[in-house]
Amino acid sequence: METHRALARQVEEEWIAKYRAALDAAPVLQSRIVKLRAALDRAYNLFVSSLGTILNNLTRKQPLRPAAALAPAVKPIRAFPTPTRKGRQRSHKSGVSRERKAG
Secondary structure, eight states: OOHHHHHHHHHHHHHHHHHHHOOOOOOOOOOOHOOOOOHHHHHHHHHHHHHHHHHHHHHHHHHOSSHHHHOOOOOOOOOOOOOOOOSEEEEEOOOOOOEOOOO
């Protein structure tokens, strides 16, 4: 009985070795349609990935501040010097004195 089991195991191992050798010797050739479909699938995945990256970069560059913060800063109007004395005043542009008319 044991010789029968040993013989069966040996035959099975030989068959597995032949099967593996046959698989290695003759690779399965893919048809042109299968190759074309695989190439189109890779191209589609690359396109979708690139488009997602572009859209992500565009939306990430949008500022998260409110619209009021985006407005350009308004410079305050420079106030002219107020006179401290009544009577003679100077014009700040020319530096020439002039008298104030009493009225």
